[in-house]
Amino acid sequence: MMAISTKTTDHSRKFKDFGDFLSTPGYALLPFKFHRISEEKEVLVNEIGDFLVTPSGTAARIVAREVNPENPSDLELYADLIANFFISPSPLPDLIEVLATRYRTKKSFLDYFTSLHIFVISLRCEHTCHYCQVSRVTTDKNRFDMSQFHIDEGIAMMMKSPNPRVTMEFQGGEALLAFENIVYAVEKTKMEADKHGKHVTYVVCTNLALLSDEMVQYFYANNILVSTSLDGPAFIHNKNRHKANANSHQLVIDGIHKCREILGEENVSALVTTTTLSLEYPEEIVDEYVRLGFHNIFLRPISPYGFATRNTNKNKYETARFLDFYKKALARIIQYNIEGYFIREDYASIILKKILTPFPVGYVDLQSPAGLITNVIVFNYDGSIYASDEARMLAEMNDQTFKLGTLGENTYEEIFYGGKAAALSEVMVNESLPGCSECAFQSYCGADPVFNHTTQGDLIGHRPTSSFCQRNMEIIRYLIETMDRNKEIEKIFRSWITDRS
Template identity: 45%
Template sequence: MRNYYLLPFDFTRVAHHEVLVNEYGDMLVLPQGSVERIVDHRLEYDDVYKDLVANFFISESRVPANLGIYASRLREKKRFLDDFTALHIFVVTLQCNQNCIYCQASSRSEQSAQCTMTFDTMEHAVRLMFRSPAPVLTMEFQGGEPSLHPALIRFGIETAERINETERRELRFVLCTNCVHLTDEMLDICRQHRVMISTSLDGPAFLHNANRGKVDSYERVVAGIERARRVLGADMVAALQTTSVQALDYPAAIVDEYVRLGFRSLFLRALNPYGLASNGQDWAHYTERFIEFYKAAFEHILYLNRQGTPFVEEFAAIVLRKMLTPFSTGFVDLQSPAGIVTSVLVYNYDGYVYASDESRMLAEVGDFTFRLGSVHDRYEDIVYSPKVQHLAQLWANEALAGCSDCALRNFCGADPVRNYSTQRDPYGHRPSSLLCRKNKAIIEYLISLLVERREEVLPIFKRWLQ
């Protein structure tokens, strides 16, 4: 037996195997009892030993020979930090023309006053955005229903493009709209400035309309999607699904609806605990049911792929990219350090800057914990504020109790805002966290597929990640 040294790794048990994960998320699936043999220095000189050395789980010298390569791998996985804030969300208005039962943004009726951004706020927000060093800046317009204010959106985009004549960044624009009221003016702006449409569709008509509290919402949304595709091109329109309690019973029907409407992917999204009040008991029950819903929908998606219909589940694709590839992923809800500030800032209609989309939703119920400053403040006073410095101590799951020794840490993220809103403590308590419960269950499910059905699922996953 050879002398070797242990390098940092974690492990968990999935599908009667031990799944070892190293510091940058490379996974090794071994028979039960392997970790004990590794730790007790009882390894034979065989292919498992060679796998462990080659992939930096153990080392033949006290300091691994190619430590620079170890560092390169880790650096690449954290590359999303290099550019700093790339996603800039502009909450144009809280006014909305729908009445969704799960509204997370505390939207108000179309006639409501005092809940729309001023042109002055928009201009200052755009100027703040350019203080971020990111070479690619995404302006995402949200609401409420932002398309109710096309002139304000046009002003925001044109202000950004004017400043960009000297800044020379790559600018991207996204309009989050329910597609119910896409006027010629709005579509004209989108075509002129290559604005992507991100819309919301919950599945078949009966489900979508029930969630929207309207009878004709589905038809209008589908007509809006078709119109947007015609004017902007099919690849410029994406849709998000939100799983209401009623939706939990229709996993396959929701997937089929997306396929029928010509979408090639779907993000299976759980409700989040903002907007509508609910007690903890309900959330625990909902979370368990959502996990089952997710697996059922995912099985159906795998079935479609086997039948020759390429169709991607986006949440899994993000996790799988972390698990199976050496590349960095930029998804703000599943990052460590967390996406707040480092990857996303929110400029709210009220003239204030918030740490994330969910932070401004808290503000609507009177909690300003994650309000970082005003659009009139200096950039440095916002992103280096004492509030952000405090958050920075809680936003890396490498340093959070309950996360730091979790084998799934690399595939997950930290979310102080969610911790605060659900547990009244931004540090969070993992054993009772339903976000932790949900993420772990889904990530373990994906690993179990890779362990038990590798030949079937790996080619599908590889296609998703291309």
């Protein structure tokens, strides 16, 4: 029998002794991670999202205790590392309470629990968008409208949210096909909000093709916001968002103008969905938004749900192609800002707020814990309750993994604190997910178990092959590298995260 040596060496040990991290002279290490952003530079990021861009190899020098404040070339770096909680003169920083307060601030989106309540008021739609994520049905099928019973039950559940400020968002299909149900829901909610002391924000998501003067006046009287879809110039929009015997692009433009005239420019927003066709025209899409007077644009990739999965020639593309599109569009947006026209890209703005400020963001996809349940809940037209809008889209593909219950059958406690919610909570925190736990961009990103399940068949997901991970890591890296390279662009980016509408 061969004898097995029990002798260990420095080369075979996986971890150093605990004492090595406490007794090393010079300074103590605080938790931080790093990522190379270019051949010459790397970024250091600590637990609260503070970052420093440094020459490549700096992280190794810090860990080896080679940063010496008595060396004039290291003095500024040493001061920055101390001030930004990367290292400490003692194992326990003197300002540990400041660090804790800032961490709590980053996670304060959890303080009041669920805010966004989506009511799928109808699954009917008169458009035939080839990327439709909810598998809409034709306009004559009234059984796909939400019943008043389910509307009432959804409102009652919304009123039980501990959040004093909630949003009631009407989606479809095409929500305006069930306009009378929107009116019913708003009037009912106004009465219930008075009883429960809630402040309610109302949003209608619509393609605007069916918009009437009566509808706009009702929106105005009730402070209802309008969100629509605009995929760019007519030759792109009409291809993406087809409406039989009609010019979908002209209808949405007319609707935007009508809504702005009555509701005000700040109360009308639009979203881009990027198809294969869109990828060829990044500058033209941005130009169209500027032509129409928009001051923000949200560049988002196609989602892998509903009809979008059936039209692969029009909707499926590599992440690298989207990133190329995104960077070209972002360059166009930046150029407009340099020339004096303020317009921001919303996805970049969300990430930049996480990078440059101590404050949380309300965007579900970039939260940890993930925003499903804790930030958003969806009441489907048939009374089914889902953990997020994407979970509802997945259900239309006959996958009920993220169904939490049914309106009128399950209590608030069963939905929000039941077994399904508890199970999901275990995969909603990127600080504990493999591949995320050691990522330098962890505090700027989020967890998305619905996307992981849909694309990889696993709630946790596999980061090296995840398009969610690939896309976010590159956008975050690119934004940091761009700010470091060009201070004028950094000023532009900082202007995007102010309260300017």
